[in-house]
Amino acid sequence: MTGQPGRIAVPTAENIARAATLLRAGKLVALPTETVYGLGADALDPQATAAIFAAKGRPADHPLIVHLPSAEHLPRWARRIPKEAIALARAFWPGPLTLILPRDADVPDAVTGGQDTVGLRVPNHPVALALLTAFDSGIAAPSANRFGRISPTTAAHVEHELGERVDLILDGGPCQVGIESTILDLSRDAPEILRPGAITAEDIARVIGRRPKVRGEAAAPVEETVDTPRVSGSLAAHYAPSTPLRLLPAEMLVEEAAELAGEGSRVAVLAHGCADPGDSRFTWIAAGADAAVYAHDLYAHLRALDALGADFILVETPPVHPAWSAIADRLGRAAVGSGAREAP
Ligand code: TXA
Ligand code: MG
Numbered sequence: 001m002t003g004q005p006g007r008i009a010v011p012t013a014e015n016i017a018r019a020a021t022l023l024r025a026g027k028l029v030a031l032p033t034e035t036v037y038g039l040g041a042d043a044l045d046p047q048a049t050a051a052i053f054a055a056k057g058r059p060a061d062h063p064l065i066v067h068l069p070s071a072e073h074l075p076r077w078a079r080r081i082p083k084e085a086i087a088l089a090r091a092f093w094p095g096p097l098t099l100i101l102p103r104d105a106d107v108p109d110a111v112t113g114g115q116d117t118v119g120l121r122v123p124n125h126p127v128a129l130a131l132l133t134a135f136d137s138g139i140a141a142p143s144a145n146r147f148g149r150i151s152p153t154t155a156a157h158v159e160h161e162l163g164e165r166v167d168l169i170l171d172g173g174p175c176q177v178g179i180e181s182t183i184l185d186l187s188r189d190a191p192e193i194l195r196p197g198a199i200t201a202e203d204i205a206r207v208i209g210r211r212p213k214v215r216g217e218a219a220a221p222v223e224e225t226v227d228t229p230r231v232s233g234s235l236a237a238h239y240a241p242s243t244p245l246r247l248l249p250a251e252m253l254v255e256e257a258a259e260l261a262g263e264g265s266r267v268a269v270l271a272h273g274c275a276d277p278g279d280s281r282f283t284w285i286a287a288g289a290d291a292a293v294y295a296h297d298l299y300a301h302l303r304a305l306d307a308l309g310a311d312f313i314l315v316e317t318p319p320v321h322p323a324w325s326a327i328a329d330r331l332g333r334a335a336v337g338s339g340a341r342e343a344p
């Protein structure tokens with residue numbers, strides 16, 4: 001390894017070749033993508049993909065996304081490729097869009113969770129693309145975190161999450177996008193976004209000429225008051241810090257932080273619009289009002305705030321706007337899943 005401690009490797013040509021060799025031997029390699037770091041294994045090797053589930057502590061019925069070197073590999077993985085998939089691949093790949101398509105018979109059940117579909121994407125990161133090109137096949141890769149925890153956006157986060165459970169971590173620097181890809185289901189009649197991401201329903205509509213359904217979104221837009229949560233309460237615990245996390249609108253943020261601090265609680269705040277009141281009793285991160293920058297830093301901020309060991313993390317409710325919908329989704333899930341103190 002070139003000069004860095006632990007499993008973290010600089011992505012030299014030599015280390016990328018080594019990573020491809022490890023994948024061929026059924027080992028686990030963490031790789032940078034533009035969204036978050038992935039925990040990669042040979043998607044055609046059921047034993048290797050089983051090792052992903054073991055390393056993450058993830059239930060076997062949660063399918064994995066297969067990462068491809070280019071859209072030309074699609075026919076090996078999907079038995080039917082609708083025109084809309086080709087148009088979207090042309091528009092957004094490499095990029096943060098995962099397409100759910102009818103699987104090819106050769107795709108192992110271990111990858112698809114036994115479903116008749118497979119999730120596919122071409123990531124937009126030079127290191128991921130170099131590794132995929134060297135490997136010349138599909139790399140199954142979920143986010144490289146323990147199940148239910150915050151996704152990693154740096155190599156150090158991966159090392160912290162998985163330690164010796166991963167054989168090599170290619171260090172591609174901090175992830176550009178910072179939150180997971182948009183997942184679009186094209187396996188049924190109507191396209192449906194299963195997970196919002198940087199590529200929005202509006203972006204997709206511009207390419208395919210119809211707006212996809214968005215899971216969890218009301219059919220007709222509803223008037224939302226500022227303190228109405230963007231997401232329902234029935235969400236799985238996911239993307240969650242171990243410190244209890246609450247979402248609060250700007251006008252309640254300072255008041256609530258001061259009240260909790262007054263009760264002797266240690267409070268950490270993640271704001272984007274609300275001004276820092278300069279109260280020394282709480283830690284305040286001003287993330288700024290640019291959605292792309294906010295997403296880029298979100299998981300690093302949540303990790304930093306979680307590491308303070310505060311009693312509460314208060315997060316200013318994100319704006320109701322398409323550019324913020326993926327952020328609102330992740331924060332909603334973080335709030336639902338937060339507070340599991342025993343977790344790492
Ligand atoms: O940005 C990303 O998508 C990152 C990077 C590493 O590419 N990957 C990622 O993977 O977020 P993961 O496993 O943490 O989340 C993938 C999600 C899971 O919720 C899984 O259930 C869903 O994709 N998924 C995968 N295959 C599916 C399928 N065939 N049908 C429905 N959902 C699927
Ligand atoms: Mg994940």
